[in-house]
Amino acid sequence: MVVGIKDGIKLIGISIVCFCAVFVCTFMLNYYLDVLPLEETLTDSAMTALYNAQLATAKFTSVITGGVLAAIALIMLFFYIKLYIDSHSQQLGIVKAFGYSRGKIAGSFWVFGLSVFIGCALGFCIGWAFMRSIYDDLTIEGMGEIAINFHWELLALLVFIPTTVFTALACLYAYCALRRPVLQLLKGKSERISARKEKERKERPFIWQMCIKTLSSKKSLVFFVAFSCFCFSAMVQMGLSMENLTSATMGYMILLIGLILAIVTMFMAITTLINGNKKNISVMKAFGYSIKECSLSILGGYAPFALLGFGLGSVYQYGLLKIMINVVFANVEIVPEYKFDVPVFFLTLALFAICYLALMLVYSFKINKISVKEVMIEN
């Protein structure tokens, strides 16, 4: 009753991350489980080597994507719930004032599990839709067509268990977050009144100061911005240089997932930033600051972390591919050559710059649309 169903399924970011994770894991693990019992049918050593390589690919990919994306989804979930509690603190406060117990209020946060369920269920279904073409892509020469079997345990592992665990964690997190006293909730904003005075700082340009203030008020967004750029850099480069390592389809799939993840997290981060700073922006606009200065003062502080994420992504994908080649092709005689792909790096960097400019353009429009009057009337 306290948290609406609508609030629960609004978390499209989480749905998409869950979708990607479950999508990849569905066909990879299904393939793994279907190929595993075929060991007896192996006839020669070349076949055995390929068989081991394919099994390792399946296991490696699903563990890496599943693990990383589950962690991201969890961080996103906590982030969203904190945002929800902050922005609805007065309503939660009055409910607590009336005498609803903490457990009862936290219980209504189960709806946040819905977005996890939607993402996982869709991922599972779409994963099945692609199953045949993936199997064809990962054939083992001499073994013929591999039969597709349905595995109940995968449905549980990839859809029901994540939904249950995430729902439970959502309620638990809310339970802890609702420890705040009623009056603090009613007064709104969780900003602590620190007894300590602000340190005297050197006089800096105002816009620069605003950058730092925005950054320190929303530190968790640093992670999402950096992660988004990390994803973009790592997965686009990996996708592009994957072509000559495994298959083109796999390459494109990784590229696509990387782009989706990067866009979703970046979109979430910037929307949160702009919405959270509407008042500041509208006041700055009213005083005559230009759109450019406004967006710089809100988003500028995050730019170094975006570049950092990009750099880390490049290093990460290089390392991961190196390891993967060593694991997957451990028993194969002709190990494919892999060096850091410089042209691909610059191509990705160019793409990154284009996306950055496009994003800035979109959000300039968005900032332009914020009207001073509208924001002031709200309170």
Add this chain to the structure above:
Amino acid sequence: MIKAENVVKTYNSQEVLKGISLEIYDGEFVVILGASGSGKSTLLSILSGLEKADGGHIECNGVCLDALKDDQLTAFRKEQIGFIFQQYYLLSHLNVEDNVKLGANLANNKDYRQIIEAVGLKDKLKSKPSALSGGEQQRVCIARALAKNPKILFLDEPTGALDEVTGREVLDYISKLQKERGFTVVMVTHNVNIADMAEKVVKMNSGKIVEIYQNSARKSAYEIGW
């Protein structure tokens, strides 16, 4: 009955309540009067178990609030207390009926529609708070608070955001329903005129009670000045 003895509250080394002693009897209509910043809201939140005092004793309908933990205070409020604030704090995604249900559920009260009718909102049952005027929103708050059958109703500047006409209307609903149902009312205000509606007036100034007096006759919401 509420009994406060020598209640002290300090925020960041600023003493906001400096030893408040007070008795409020069952069914009484009490107004706490004082200028802005005199500590009225702080006193109200301590008497109603929203916050804990730093010193002194508070007993409310036989429950000693001094040693209760947060969860126990919540249970206490569930049993005994209703709230109406200047900011309505309605749940924006719920309609009028569901907002009132929020209170009714706590007391397993199935007759909440009757109370919606009593505050004149029968034909607004399905409206969202954003579609209501300030006076109507405050009436929803009255219905929500009374639907949980509180023994004591606490009000913090309930007419602070309302104009004269709607303010009188809201106060009239409150005093009418109090006479019908006989719960205790503790209302905080800085409007001297509203004190004429009370049986007992508690005057505060910078964290201390300066005067407690009894009105010989209670005025209605339409007889007081504004």
